[in-house]
Amino acid sequence: MGGLKRTHDCYSITEEAIDQEVTLMGWVLRRRDHGGLIFVDLRDRKGITQVVFAPEVNAKSHEKAHRLRSEYVIAVRGRVRRRPEGMENPKLKTGMIEVVCHELRILNTAVTPPFPLDEDADVSEGLRLKYRYIDLRRPVMVENITLRHRVCQAIRQFLNRHDFLEIETPILTRSTPEGARDYLVPSRVNPGRFYALPQSPQLYKQILMVSGLERYYQIARCFRDEDLRADRQPEFTQLDMEMSFVEESDIIALVEGLIKEVFASALGITLEPPFRRFTFSEAMERFGTDRPDTRFDMELVDVTDIARRCGLKVFNTVAASGGVVKAVNAKEMGDLSRKDLDDLTVFAQSFGAKGLAWVKIKADNAWQSPIAKFFSDEEQHAIAQRLEAAAGDVLFFGADQRATVLRVLGELRCELARRRGLIPEGRFNFVWITDFPLMEYNEDEGRFTSMHHPFTAPLDEDMDLIETDPGAVRSRAYDLVLNGIEIGGGSIRIHQPTVQKRVFKALSISDKESRDKFGFLLEALSHGAPPHGGIAFGLDRLVMIMAGRESIRDVIAFPKTQKAQCLMANAPSRVSMAQLAELYLRPDWKEKA
């Protein structure tokens, strides 16, 4: 850089610097060459500043500036001056000033970028991922990555202040049953044995509580070998926490304080905890999901009792055979066309509905609907009243087994809100979900499996149901949901080996298997484990929502594609036979390795 020192960045240089000599370094965003005057928009991480090259100021620099191209890296020494009257650019934070160049150094040239760096350029994501270093130069990406940094800093500040210790746990660990598919790593020095990458630091953090560290956190990388989605990557980041001598209310209060501080510090947004709370069953009945989006209404309403009496066979037989009939009131959606209704029916069917009954409420409160004739005036009135229906509304019904109805209407509720633009921008609606079932019956495996994980404590009052009615046992688990997306979940853990054994048994995990896979935990619990509990947050998802993005890839510096590949580094890659041999791996596929 030839002795030049950067004195300012391209954002914070203001009118106060007028008449000062400054040195800027950055990338050429755009050059506007007038033959005489040349303007260059210089971009660095912080912002953009206009540099002017004039032949009468410095002929050599002006001459050099003709050679500048997009993304050249340059150093500019020059004088800050107020822009001439009428030449200010209100779109730029530095738009009141410009830097008149006295000396230009080209620090590096660049080939033409594979895609434009314009803010609004619409570029395919595959290309962005291949040239991620270019993509990350775009201001929106710099903002996302910076926001993520601020969130992490706020987390650390808050937790440090609350006496937590940041502790790392192993990345090379052991495979455990239950949960997602593991990523495996062969052990060279232990032929035929494998490490697993952690799906979460769950067991280690509990062990740390047994160790008496009392308050632990970690911004931890986690690995799950499952298929990807917009909000799921094979490696992702959790804010993982665990505390001793606490119960649900302690963790919930601490987390509310943490989230409040994170939003205040990273976004300047004031949240007002406590957040709303729903029990699992309440959330399911009212929103059809355990992660309700409360930014809009349209709650599910049960009308099974009325449907039981009505003349519509689909409804009364469902009601008679243990199913449920529920409805949502789509307020003021009476203008939905027949095609819209057909589309919504297809939508409902994709979630398992056999059909989708609808009723349009006309001006005189009369029902316009294929099913209207099966309901007496009295039944129509009762349903309308329960759904608070008014002229211009549309009612949608689901009649089936409970799980299907909840799923279909829950999805329909969100779809209607999306289609009608009922979801307000810039809102952050947090909800706690509590009292989850401890386990649910898994048809495929023919046994109960944990809803959260096998170390979650049952509610004391439900403890005796573990052996008699496992599906009815509620757990001391809690989820934090933001705008309909699960961003965190945790529980009070089992800290007594006797209880842990009973739960393993209910999960049909044999003594042998539990000793084999979790023996160290069971043993640890017998060495004076304090009551403890914790929570883990999907950091990527939290930052994604805070950034207003729809994919966590936008808040991860180097994410993977849906096929779990890194298009930039070309991972995963083939490896040599020699490497495989060293690991005692002998592939028997036909391709050449």
Add this chain to the structure above:
RNA sequence: GGGGUCGUAGUUCAGCCGGUUAGAACGCUGGCCUGUCACGCCAGAGGUCGCGAGUUCGAGUCUCGUCGGCCCCGCCA
């Protein structure tokens, strides 16, 4: 594993019912231009229509397969 969608110039896209030399905008290259800021004007270059088969006199266009991006279901304690 399954469903959907996309793949044409560096980029974003258009390309009709299968028919002459595959177009536009931006970008790029060269020239002109002293107040632009998506500068402007003039000229020019730039194509393995993802790949491979097939149908056809003829395929960017139709069919099948395949590869890749994205969305979703399954999966994700």
